[in-house]
Amino acid sequence: MVAKQRPQVLFLILLIFVFVAEFSIMYLLDIIQAKSEMNWPEAYVDAILLTSLCVPFFWYFFMKPLENALNLENIKSHKILEMAAEGIISIDTKGNIQSFNLAAQKIFGYSEAEILGKNVSLLMPPPYRDEHDGHITRYLQTGQAHVIGKTQELQGRRKNGMPFPMEISVTEIKSGGVHIFTAMLRDISEQKLVLQRIEQLAHYDALTHLPNRTLFYDRLGQAIIAAKRSKQSLALLFIDLDGFKQVNDMHGHHVGDLLLVQVAERLRLCVRESDTLARLGGDEFTMILNDTHRRETVAMIANKVVESIAQPFAVEGLFVHVGASIGIACYPDDAPSKGTLLIVADKAMYAAKAAGKGTYRFGIPGDATSAYQVLNREV
Numbered sequence: 590m591v592a593k594q595r596p597q598v599l600f601l602i603l604l605i606f607v608f609v610a611e612f613s614i615m616y617l618l619d620i621i622q623a624k625s626e627m628n629w630p631e632a633y634v635d636a637i638l639l640t641s642l643c644v645p646f647f648w649y650f651f652m653k654p655l656e657n658a659l660n661l662e663n664i665k666s667h668k669i670l671e672m673a674a675e676g677i678i679s680i681d682t683k684g685n686i687q688s689f690n691l692a693a694q695k696i697f698g699y700s701e702a703e704i705l706g707k708n709v710s711l712l713m714p715p716p717y718r719d720e721h722d723g724h725i726t727r728y729l730q731t732g733q734a735h736v737i738g739k740t741q742e743l744q745g746r747r748k749n750g751m752p753f754p755m756e757i758s759v760t761e762i763k764s765g766g767v768h769i770f771t772a773m774l775r776d777i778s779e780q781k782l783v784l785q786r787i788e789q790l791a792h793y794d795a796l797t798h799l800p801n802r803t804l805f806y807d808r809l810g811q812a813i814i815a816a817k818r819s820k821q822s823l824a825l826l827f828i829d830l831d832g833f834k835q836v837n838d839m840h841g842h843h844v845g846d847l848l849l850v851q852v853a854e855r856l857r858l859c860v861r862e863s864d865t866l867a868r869l870g871g872d873e874f875t876m877i878l879n880d881t882h883r884r885e886t887v888a889m890i891a892n893k894v895v896e897s898i899a900q901p902f903a904v905e906g907l908f909v910h911v912g913a914s915i916g917i918a919c920y921p922d923d924a925p926s927k928g929t930l931l932i933v934a935d936k937a938m939y940a941a942k943a944a945g946k947g948t949y950r951f952g953i954p955g956d957a958t959s960a961y962q963v964l965n966r967e968v
Contacts, residue, residue: 679771684708684725687769696755696776698748714746729768737761737770742777753778794868796846797853805867805875810927812865812877813920823879824887824919825930827938828856828894830872831912831946840907847904848911855897859890875934884919884951891915891949899947914941915949923952 676693680686689704697704697712704711710718728737740758747753757774792804800808809825816823830852837845849872856874860866865877876894881887898913916938924930933952941950 676774676776677771678709678712678774679769680709681770682725682729682768684710684721693774696747696774697745712746714744714752717744718746725770745774745776754781797850797868799853799874800865800867802867802869805865805869805877806927808865808867809877809930812879813927813930816879816920821880822882822920822922823877824881824917825934826876826878826887826891826894826949827916827918827934828874828876829914829938829942830874830898831914831942833872833911836909836911840904840909844904844907844909848902848909851902851904852898852911855900856894859894859897881919887917887919888949888951891917895947895949912947914938914946916941916952917949918952923954 676696677688677690678686678693679688686704686707686709689699689701694700694704699712710721713721737759740756742754742756744752745755754777755774756777757772759770759772762769762771789798792801793799794801812823815821833845833848836848849868852874853866853868856866856876860876860878863879865875867875867877869875876890878887878890894915895913898911901908901910916934916936918924918930918934918937920930924933937950937952941948944950
């Protein structure tokens, strides 16, 4: 709007300048000719006539080329906005949308005709929608910016009502008393999915979708830190399947993999959401039971696991049987650190196997001493 008005404004200013110049020249000529009294009406009319004669000259040789150049720049700017890969949206101080390029139309699903003049909060899910106008008002009153001049990750809302993540940066354009806020944004939904997939591959077992060895070690370390800070206790269960190798050898790896998936499903039913169930690899699983003060409670959970795994599994039309041998180590009673806790639980698991399999054994607190010796030899 400002760009369209500028040639006419400049033309008007130019005519006023010409009129004043011609009027001044006539005044000087009267002084030079030593006229005793100037004919003001005649000078005024002459200045108007001369200014009017200049109109076609100035318009066609000065203003018309300027207007054409400005129009061309506007067309170029519009084309650039339409070809931009990022969504570009401009709003006024009331939050009403003034421009909405093609990329923004594809991202949000609205056509330009549908969205122009509407409040930009239409493109936001709660709670951003309710807060937006307040951010603009506060910025205009105090200069305190919420998103202006920053690149942030926010939530957008498509025409179908679905929210999506977007990266957005906002700039302010001032022209006289007019404020225009322009946002450049891009849909990062696919980027988020890729990152989630990478996270999944890096920290979760591809077969059972349980936390893998890497994430298990991290969770165990964090659980010990939290238990130490709050003076709580936790239990670590090492679970090794009995008879899995025979099933794998007899029926093949495909049946073995399907069996592991079913085992993981049954183990999930034995833990709380606050606990961690992980697959270390092969037929080895672990559980981290947080806030477990009594060994009786841990024993009850371990017994539940043993009984659950002892039930036959239906895999590919076959009924297969496996068992679970479980070693248990409690922090801080059995071991004071992550490394020693792992060794004590591992030794307890082998004790369960030696006791006939399909059972559980608690670690012996004295095993922590030999665990330290093992760790020191490894160092």
